Amino acid sequence: MTILESARRGELTPEMIRVAEKEGVTPEFICDGIAAGNIVILKSSRPQVDPVAIGKGLFTKVSASVGMYETTDTPDGEWEKVEQALKAHTDTLMDLSVRGDIEGLRERILSTVTCPVGTLPMYQTLAEAEAKSGSSVHITADDMIEMIERQAKEGVAFLAMHPGTTLSVIQRAKEEGRIDPLVSYGGSHLIGWMLLNKTENPLYTRFDEIIAICKKYDVVLSFADGMRPGCIADSLDAAQVEELVLLGSLCRRAREAGVQVMVKGPGHVPLDEIETTVKLQKKLCHGAPYFVFGCLPTDTAAGMDHVTSAIGGAIAAYAGADFLCYVTPAEHIGMPSPEDVYEGVMASRIAAHAGDVAKGHEQAIKWDFDMSVARREMDWKKQFALSIDPETAERVWRERSTSFTSECTMCGKYCAMRIVEKYLRPNQNQEARQ
Ligand code: SF4
Structure with a gap:
């Protein structure tokens, strides 16, 4: 039976379960999408291949x-x-x-x-x-x-x-x-x-x-x-x-x-x-x-x-x-x-x-949110890890900046993040002092 035929019967296959796990959705969501024709699963008879789902909501x-x-x-x-x-x-x-x-x-x-x-x-x-x-x-x-x-x-x-x-x-x-x-x-x-x-x-x-x-x-x-x-x-x-x-x-x-x-x-x-x-x-x-x-x-x-x-x-x-x-x-x-x-x-x-x-897409939005927080906190290692291209991000930073805890060389001592921190996030500063 093909994946599409299984989906039409509402039967979950190992591939549906695997891609659901990667996408952060339920296997039923994948199954319904395949049955409706708006999701496909790419898979192979080669055992090392990890299936990939493509389509609506993914x-x-x-x-x-x-x-x-x-x-x-x-x-x-x-x-x-x-x-x-x-x-x-x-x-x-x-x-x-x-x-x-x-x-x-x-x-x-x-x-x-x-x-x-x-x-x-x-x-x-x-x-x-x-x-x-x-x-x-x-x-x-x-x-x-x-x-x-x-x-x-x-x-x-x-x-x-x-x-x-x-x-x-x-x-x-x-x-x-x-x-x-x-x-x-x-x-x-x-x-x-x-x-x-x-x-x-x-x-x-x-x-x-x-x-x-x-x-x-x-x-x-x-x-x-x-x-x-x-x-x-x-x-x-x-x-x-x-x-x-x-x-x-x-x-x-x-x-x-x-x-x-x-x-x-x-x-x-x-x-x-x-x-x-x-x-x-x-x-x-x-x-x-x-x-x-x-x-x-x-x-x-x-x-x-x-x-x-x-x-x-x-x-x-x-x-x-x-x-x-x-x-x-x-x-x-x-x-x-x-x-x-x-x-x-x-x-x-x-x-x-x-x-x-x-x-x-909720997970995509969260990814950007996490990066914004890491930027505000000048957590460079986290920023590299969250970059789409971590290797390039870290290479550029290492060529031009030195401290893992302070601003980069883009604006140096005029770093906007540092300057406004005291004034625009006073509650947080107070919390930090307590
Ligand atoms: S120096 Fe400029 S670019 Fe670098 S962290 Fe501060 S505000 Fe951002």
Whole structure:
């Protein structure tokens, strides 16, 4: 029985109990959320993996991606990025390799990391076709389905795919005259293959087979959007919305069969359209958890897009997005380094937490409250421990300050905390004297 089927019967599973403990909610809350389709649990057949829940009423989660793209990329190089992502406390990892020893790297990740791992099976399908015949266009619909089963069987927790990128949606994108027509790697290859072969999307026409595989291995389906806008001018155009409508109906079909689903979204979205984008997805996809890429509210910050995405990600999380796909400083200009991966995860974690505070998440609010008290009391060790990035906080402090009991060097002897303490908290001072 799948987790969703258990939830519908009101039966608690070990995974529900475990994630409830981590989230500080009851297992029944998790069970009800899964049954309603607004919470999913990412888990694996690999014994070391600790399940993670994503969805309504829970902490907003963060995902980091690694993967070999260039001929110079190696499994060891990507492994350094995995280590940095884990050091920065990513909640999940995605391996999006498109060349090299894809199986080897995936096995190393799946057999080692304790967080759930996601993949996009189309990438390896394309890579194997290219290795075999010299061109990635020589794939078949059977190849796509077989790869989905191969990866599900290995213990991948969530499988990303583009079943909503149909011929009709592609036609709509053509009519829209987009500035940046397509930015989805998997989506663009799939579309190229469909147009070349004059064929409807097999991930759509053979969706029942995909559901059966996901049900067999109890894997979460993660709908990716081939029409993800690649610039803010293309945000919320008819192609994006038409695909989302279709994904909503596929969400329903997957859930009816007992398969958990989440939906991935943009991408580039101006600040004033982020709330609408999130609310539209929630409505059209029947409350399915929303996994956003960013969002990026400006196209102009190359080299600093982890900041752009943190700005958009915080607004998206506040509006109801449940899961943030990280963006690194190298986005749009090159492959991220291990350091970029660390910074990208940290930026997304800040966004996720800021969104949770604004959403009224009690534990998130308490975290900020505890930090404010530690700041007032100049308890530096506590401040480091409560920082999203304790290592950086302590390093910066050690480089510039010396005393664990007095003000920092920012304002020195004019420290506002010290000066106002006597006047604005007289009762406390009196208590201290007694
Ligand atoms: S010196 Fe300034 S920044 Fe440092 S603790 Fe005091 S008020 Fe805060």
